[in-house]
Amino acid sequence: MYLHGTSRINEQGHLEIGGVDTTELAAKFGTPLYVFDEQLMRETMRAYKSALEATGLRHEVAYASKAFCTLAMCRIVAEEGLALDVVSGGELHTALKANFPPERIHFHGNNKTPDEIEQALNAGIGAFVVDNFHELELLGALAAEKGVVADILLRLSPGVEVHTHEYISTGQIDSKFGFDLQNGSAQRAIQESLKTKGVRLIGLHSHIGSQIFETEGFKHAVEIVGDLYAKAIHEWGASDLSVLNVGGGFGIRYTEEDAPLLAHQYIEAIGTAVKSTFDRLGLPYPEIVIEPGRSIVGNAGTTLYTIGSIKDIPGVRKYVSVNGGMSDNPRPALYQAVYEAMLANRAREEETEVVSIAGKACESGDMLIWDVKLPSVKAGDVLAVSCTGAYNYSMASNYNRIARPAVVFVQNGQADVVVKRESFDDVVSLDVVPARLLDGVLSQS
Numbered sequence: 001m002y003l004h005g006t007s008r009i010n011e012q013g014h015l016e017i018g019g020v021d022t023t024e025l026a027a028k029f030g031t032p033l034y035v036f037d038e039q040l041m042r043e044t045m046r047a048y049k050s051a052l053e054a055t056g057l058r059h060e061v062a063y064a065s066k067a068f069c070t071l072a073m074c075r076i077v078a079e080e081g082l083a084l085d086v087v088s089g090g091e092l093h094t095a096l097k098a099n100f101p102p103e104r105i106h107f108h109g110n111n112k113t114p115d116e117i118e119q120a121l122n123a124g125i126g127a128f129v130v131d132n133f134h135e136l137e138l139l140g141a142l143a144a145e146k147g148v149v150a151d152i153l154l155r156l157s158p159g160v161e162v163h164t165h166e167y168i169s170t171g172q173i174d175s176k177f178g179f180d181l182q183n184g185s186a187q188r189a190i191q192e193s194l195k196t197k198g199v200r201l202i203g204l205h206s207h208i209g210s211q212i213f214e215t216e217g218f219k220h221a222v223e224i225v226g227d228l229y230a231k232a233i234h235e236w237g238a239s240d241l242s243v244l245n246v247g248g249g250f251g252i253r254y255t256e257e258d259a260p261l262l263a264h265q266y267i268e269a270i271g272t273a274v275k276s277t278f279d280r281l282g283l284p285y286p287e288i289v290i291e292p293g294r295s296i297v298g299n300a301g302t303t304l305y306t307i308g309s310i311k312d313i314p315g316v317r318k319y320v321s322v323n324g325g326m327s328d329n330p331r332p333a334l335y336q337a338v339y340e341a342m343l344a345n346r347a348r349e350e351e352t353e354v355v356s357i358a359g360k361a362c363e364s365g366d367m368l369i370w371d372v373k374l375p376s377v378k379a380g381d382v383l384a385v386s387c388t389g390a391y392n393y394s395m396a397s398n399y400n401r402i403a404r405p406a407v408v409f410v411q412n413g414q415a416d417v418v419v420k421r422e423s424f425d426d427v428v429s430l431d432v433v434p435a436r437l438l439d440g441v442l443s444q445s
């Protein structure tokens, strides 16, 4: 397993993260446990900021909170001076509860409800990224009713195809997201928004996909969206236009097959594309916004599990089951995502067997890793799966009524719980038994 950030093997031969022995974390907080390397998250945020600084362009980094959104995470993002993307009332509520500055919040999503729009208008968020005509009309009406003007960006679908998994690719024409350029709806949306009371068009947005390993797609999107930006100013009088948001999707290394670029390489390419495009168009440079999610938290997260049953089918496969699975990490089942792992308690031992890691949910598809090389495993070993920081906790479920794990942040030898482990009572806490059924229960007991 590749060791990211502050991860290392300590003198006891244990995996250590943030100066804390992970076997001690497992003993103290139980497993499954999500462990986040706080220093690595902060360093990555700073790397994006300084790379943008170096382009000389006005800029903002917005952390796409859907990758991992908790109160403590919002605090770190606020402390580091980043902006925050939310895509639902729940994420917005989390940010506001964490005292995240509302003017640095951007609201995304392809079906914001009237209630969510109200909530965001009441909070005074920085900008809405409007996805479709229904939303434009709804937002305009609700803002006008309140006597406010909401700053908006339009989410465009620029028709750029990137090489990534179908379900996480979003910039192509056949996508549920955004206004299409090819069929003219993006052009119409710009004109429409300039006529809509209650909104002010300040920028154009595109997000071409996720887990992207090259810069071509971003360059292509900047050129396409830049052309429309110029047209909006020159032909349609979009005088408040000043922001070009190029989205997120910067890739990370999950396994040795993945070869992402460094933060500054993506940003330099984007900066160069913006400058050459806007020079060509004869326009002042816009403010650049990027929206990394996965690349800020992905490598910083490690999940610790305890190994339980082992089923050896000689000559076929050895299934090693852990006390978690698709309920804490649905990505292998959802996207065929691939992860690396190691034994946290025997990190220096020779890897002598190839096994497959099974989750405990009642689904044959609940497999966390096919074919991983480990030392000879036994029940009670602590398995560490790396790069689980993004889209794991945020996608976790209570399938099989499995309680969701705790989350700890580690740094400088200190571990802080940032999400408590769910109890079984938490799992049933929203259940309601109507009186007529309760009678039945009481009479039986």
Ligand SMILES: *Cc1c(COP(=O)(O)O)cnc(C)c1O
Binding pocket: 064, 066, 067, 085, 108, 207, 209, 210, 211, 247, 248, 249, 250, 291, 292, 293, 294, 295, 390
């Ligand atoms: C999901 C999303 C992101 C973040 O994508 P990552 O791959 O996690 O970096 C950024 N912008 C938008 C609009 C998104 O939907």
